[in-house]
Amino acid sequence: MSQPLLQIRDLVIEFPTRRALLRAVDQISFDIEAGEVLGVVGESGAGKSLTGAAIIGLLEPPGRIAGGEIIFAGQRIDNLDHDQMRKLRGKRIAMIFQDPLTSLNPLYRVGEQLVETIQTHLPLNNTEARERAIALLDEVGIPAPVTRIDGYPHQFSGGMRQRVVIALALAAEPDLIIADEPTTALDVSVQAQIISLLKNLCKNRGTAVMLITHDMGVIAETADRVAVLYAGQVAEIGKTQDLIKSPKHPYTSGLMSSIPSMESDEDRLIQIPGSMPRLNAIPQGCSFHPRCSKAFGPCTEKRAPLVDVGESRAACWLYAAENGNG
Amino acid sequence: MLAFMIRRIFQSIIVMIVVALISFLLFRFVGDPVNQMVGIETTPEQREALRVQLGLNDPVLTQFWRFIWGAAQFDFGISYQFKQSVAEMIGKRAPATLELSLMSAIFAMLVGIPMGVYTGLKRDSWLSKFFLTFSLVGISLPTFLIGILLIYVFAVQFQVLPSFGRGEVVQVGFWSTGLLTASGLKALILPSITLGLFQMTLIMRLVRSEMLEVMRTDYIKFARARGLSRKAVNFGHALKNTLVPVITITGLQLGSVIAFAIITETVFSWPGMGLLFLQSVQNVDIPIMAAYLMLIGFLFVVINLIVDLLYVAVDPRIRVTGLAQ
């Protein structure tokens, strides 16, 4: 098989604070194949968004990549200088942020922002760029794009603005879109529309998507594969179906049983007791063990390696012990 | 837009009426105007006659109306101390103050905005730190002290610039200008810097903090994520958004500059309105105080109005809110 589009190898992201060096992302590894939708789930603070920001090179200082590699289309990109990285951004890797209301510059017309982005990456003149902008708006489902292109962001509703944001992300036909909670800030009624729009557009173009969310429902509908993050580490990664049907890691099981389901006849949703540890108080051993009902001997001592379990891979001593050390 | 403008103009008129009321109350009730105008040997009958003549026995509302009506026609009565028409005295001195204020505002913006942009973008460079320290010193030094220091260095030690007065002025119609002669321009340098320095540091710090604020916003992050060049992000997106509040504050500062001219004019014996006002405060010359207050109030209101309209021109969000209402 050919090389994956994006490879993350042992990525470490650290925040120096005055008391301690906080490890927000601790040796995360995963791949994204071309054209694939990878869901990344986890509670807030699990390191999902930071990983996304690190890939596109927009980590906010004082956060920094302290280890590992990010390889995009065979090229290492975590150590590129500002200009080289900039040429990649928007052109080959695009990003969509959580809040469409604040993602667009309020002082520029939607068209101006589109044309500016298009002309940054593609050698088009003003008329061509504008035509392309209109086509993009049409494609993301903005009605009457010929007139709406001259509107200001505040004249669009939240859902429409997120469509504009998607159009902006797609402007230069990137290979990968990092969508960081793209629907969290939207009304529930438009969330599904935006997700299916994003999914279809990317499918048609063969664009890979890294879909960061805490909404397992969205993942179940959209993602080909899922990576579950817990306290800055990958707890489990595998095909969406496998993870939903037979979760391996106790944390994943907990996540799955907390999704309300139509078919299930259980009356109550099961909660995972406790909450994710703060970065400055990550327990020794497996970081999930204080909340885990199946914790035993090794869990309190050493971090579990990520090992193959059936079709998936999980970082849990239940399996690591069986397979020796992976 | 029209509704917005009408509402703003209406508000401005209310502010003007309040200012007029304060001026009138000053004019009418602080010290007895008659006592100020006559000598000790004046008889009570003569005083009463003067009261009637001045209309001081009329109902207060009538007097207030007369005051406003007079002010609208630029008639503020006679100075107690100088026995001259207040309007004429102020009219003669206005050009000096306005030229000085304008020059210092230009100086403040031309230097302050670039410094603010620089310190906002390169917040950790040593030059930024120097600018910031410098600005704190600029804010900490009272205006008059800056003036005195400049005089000491450039007028006393090096003797290159004049320390008082406007230099040679040219009469252009009713306007006496110092902008057309070498000595007039030279005389403007020190006072303009003195007056403008505080505004300059203010503008710089404002631009800086706005710049830092804007750089943290999502749309700047998104603009970066779209791969726009650093120049496009910094100047196209960040600076434009920064300028909205900066225009407001800078515009509003123009009024302050004119008011602060009182201090600079005192230091440099600049024959402007501020110096006149100060003398009137020292001598409790109420008609001049009232007139100056009205004039400054009017200037502030007009500047506020212009700034608001400019604001509308720059920020499309307001344009629509205005339309909607």
Place this chain on the structure above:
Amino acid sequence: MSDQTAPQIDIVEKGMLARALDSDIFFSFRQSKIVMAAAVVTLIYFSMALFAPWIAPHNPFDLASLDLMDGLTPPAWEEDGVPQFLLGTDDQGRDLLSTIMYGSRISLAVGFASVAFAAILGITLGLISGYFGGFIDTVIMRIADIQLTFPSILIALLIDGTVSGLFPESRREDSAFWVLVLAIGLSFWVQYARTVRSSVLVEKEREYVQAAKLIGLKPLIIMFRHVLPNVLGPVLVIITINLALAVITEATLSFLGVGIPVTQPSLGTMIRIGQDFLFSGEWWITIFPGAALAILVLAVNLLGDWLRDALNPKLR
């Protein structure tokens, strides 16, 4: 009873002190040498002002001790200087060092008094405005808006001029101090009122206020207790920055000749006196008080700046 409570209080205080020493604010304080220097300088000024009558080498207000023959003596290290007058004398023969000490005392007294006045007035009006809302809120906030369009120095100047106009000529010198406090205080209240008002508006909707109403407690008092801690940070920042501003305003008014009279000079008055001597070469009469004023204001401003940044987590 008292035996039991005393150690408890001790523990609480120790806890608070320990917490304060461990806080982010104290950390950022220790981080910056400039801020620490500013704190030291401010403390020196405060003690100098407080103890001026005991530590100043001369009493500049005691007219009997002045000798015009000592007038215009240059600083001790200059050619005609005498060690008796370290920083020289002014035209009246007043020792500059002593006058600066006494002057700082007056400047700081005016500063503190007017800031306290402004804070009390502003907090009260803000509380009333936010709590009662409606008409009274509109009136207070409109006045605040209008006042805010004018620079505070102009308002102070105007109030100063008006109020001293109300006093007969002979009383003006004695009343100058309080007139200044009134004028500066009245020109600074708006910021406090706005800060407190917006905090009240938030707190008013909280459950505990509603609950207090239900059980018949005076919500105004309870809210006051909750609002004050909330606004303490911002108010402290405003107070610090206002103190510097008040000192500048006092100095400016005195320099303009409408503030503290010549007989008991503040720093501003001294600079005013000295300006006339700048051209005849007696620079020290202006420059020393000027430097004293600038350093004081700079130190307080630095503290205010640091405090604002330290209390605003967004900027870190």
